[in-house]
Amino acid sequence: MTNAMNIGDAALASGVSAKMIRHYEETGLIPKASRSDGGYRTYAERDIHLLRFIRQGRLLGFSMKQIAELIGLWLDQSRPSSKVKQLALSHITELDDKIKELQAMKATLEQLACHCHGDDRPDCPILEGLAQQ
Structure with missing residues (x-):
């Protein structure tokens, strides 16, 4: 994966803490991260964009359920x-x-x-x- 970021870099780039990134993965809000040969999570720019989307939704007070729905709508170009x-x-x-x-x-x-x-x-x-x- 080119331009891959570790979880710390992804947290800095997205404004979402590493703990919350892991939580979002565990709950299925975001897809599981790719893994490096050493087993570390790696994130692409697309993942960072999604994390920023979630962060903005949280800042606007949307619930996790609502954010999941918004993500589905955001990804559905025919919505x-x-x-x-x-x-x-x-x-x-x-x-x-x-x-x-x-x-x-x-x-x-x-x-x-x-x-x-x-x-x-x-x-x-x-x-x-x-x-x-």
Whole structure:
């Protein structure tokens, strides 16, 4: 294999840690790496491109299942773009739901913190609020 990289070089080139590259191989997200005569993993530029694709998907918050689906769509040159858009719009809805949950958590914590004196007294509305079921 020409221009083959070891896992450390592949990690540097892709921005994905060597540990995660091995994990992606073990889970089948990416194909098993080629091996050198000495048994070391080797990666080609195509592999690096795929790892960068996965990294970008993770940065956008896609789940591993969604990334696997996106990879399948990316590799299928005859795919309709509507499937990709549908997946992206579904993920946007999930993100919106997560944002609402985070905003509700923040509002609750702000309310609890507002009622806490933050002094030397032991009473604390924050801990009382957390203890409520």
